[in-house]
Amino acid sequence: MSLKVLVVDDSSFFRRRVSDIINAAPRLEVIDVAVNGKEAVEKALALKPDVITMDIEMPVMDGISAVREIMSAQPTPILMFSSLTHEGAKATLDALEAGALDFLPKKFEDIARNKDEAVNLLQQRVQQIASRRALMRRTAVRRPVTPTAARVSTTRATESVSPTGRPATAAPASRFRSSGKSYQLTAIGTSTGGPVALQKILTKLPANYPHPILLIQHMPATFTAAFAARLNSLCQITVKEAADGDLLQPGVAYLAPGGMQMLLEGRPGSAKIRILDGGERMNYKPCVDVTFGSAAKIYQDKVLSMVLTGMGADGREGARMLKSAGSTVWAQDEESCVVYGMPQAVAKAGISSEDLPLDRIAERILVELKRQ
Template identity: 80%
Template sequence: MAVKVLVVDDSSFFRRRVSEIINSDPRLEVVGSAVNGKEAVELTNKLQPDVITMDIEMPVMDGITAVREIMKSAPTPILMFSSLTHEGAKATLDALDAGALDFLPKKFEDIARNRDEAVSLLQKRVGELARKRVFMRRSVRPAATPAPAAGRELNKPALGRATTATGTATRPAPRTAAPAKPMARFKSSGKKYQLMAIGTSTGGPVALQKILTKLPANFPYPIVLIQHMPATFTAAFAARLNNLCKIGVKEAEDGDALKPGMAYLAPGGQQMMLDGRPGSSRIRIIDGGERMNYKPCVDVTFGSAAKIYHDKVLSMVLTGMGADGREGARMLKSSGSTIWAQDEESCVVYGMPQAVAKAGISSEDLPLDRIAERILVEIGLS
């Protein structure tokens, strides 16, 4: 069965363009289109699409408000289309915070080097996000049956009995929900660290925010963050995290000295490497390189960290498409460092963590909402 897609944009030209690309893949089908956020909410409830593509700026109801409304009534994977400007970055991050799962530049020439590559990327993103729908819908529970109003108890039939035309018939008593299993308690491995490194892509902005906002201001190590993101977005994302977190967060600059309790986000369009030795290492920002698929690249940063910090790196590979991070994580593991992966159910796209897990590189697969807890236990802060 084809993946059902709802296309939302106030531009008829862009709706038609996106629809043509989606419909050219036999695995995908556009089942409807909307010209504003209000119409998008209504059609989502009516058509039950598997994926929605959403513009941000629209009349009547903007895309961010529409995302919030859809997540309340019918949680659905949403791919935002964004302009690659500072304001566009802020709006896109707001949309992700509201519940959207991913974004792409609205100018297709900014997506890839040629049209065919851009078309393939859009189709692939839609297909990947559709897989998340089943997990999103699981989070929606039917409302509990309201308790009877006061004064009606005397007229209620006896528990476990049903009144019929011929008398009273026995019916099964309602089942009680099974008690929730207690969450496993984490234990520290006892290893000593000098650096934490996290690599991620699709779904990463929300994942990083959930983890980093739970870390205390006295976090004892520097943190390097590699998020696949356009160059115009990383400064806005770093500023957003810095405002939300107790630790400091900044977009990395060439020559930055790594300091405890500070997170350094790799700038988009470039590569971030580490240089020096533990305790006095610095960041090197170099050209992205024409042959590199990812700018920044998790493998590049992880690999340089392995050469300097050897067995003293606590590293994680989070949600993302593809396999970036696998080879860098392999280098870290060979040096004796620790590698964890995000588990499948909590990922937006289980690509990068799956590559690490399947290769036998990660020692633990963790749900997103417990990664911060696991970090604090591991380093002795909990």
């Protein structure tokens, strides 16, 4: 059975281009198109597609407003198309916060080395996020939360809802326990679904977080500055796009710049960041493996690391290096991931010591650091 796709864009050329690419995939079928956000909402409710591709800037109703209405009435996996500009980055982040699962640049040549690679990437992304449709629909109807229901039980597991609308079965509600290890660095790697996941975790950390945080998010070069600024405005800790020569400071999160690689040099307590060219042969820029491996060499067993939602297996080898050095590696659990690729690679390799639901990762971090 083919996966049904609704294509939304005010450009007839782009609608046709995206439709041709999607229809060329054996398991995908464009069932209709919409020329603005209002029409997209109407057709989403009537046709119940498996996936929607959505432009941001459209007449009558913009894509962000359409995402909000669709996610409220008929939760559906949505892939946004965005311009690679600062304003485009801000709008895309708004769309992700509204409920869209992923995004791609409107200029396919910005994300691929050739036409075939761009075609495969779009088809793969559509199929990947389509797998989340059933779980999103399953949680569409929410029961009202009473004061009694809101209280955490101490005898049974609790169920929460992730930013994607998926049910996230939490660990037993009894409190976590610290391993007793000491740390000097936190490192987090993620990709698809990462912007929302990072926001959910980082906004719960206190301003006096005891050591530096490295963030490696697969993201275009023009997006990372806007993303760091958004996180900084929402968090108690400081969040900045990492710059070459930055000295690592406690309570500061450093986001790897898109299109580049972030490494560390020096010694614990006086380490600094080096930002290097992404490299033509590297699949990911920034790459989680590169940063994790660099952290393992300098900080050895003093790193608290985690791999969050994302497609592929980036982070597995870097996490392996961290574990070999004695550091701690956690992975986000399958139920709360937008795409269970990167965390699955770490978990299947036996590298992660704990697999955690997104809504409890911040709590687990603070307990591990004895902050609660």
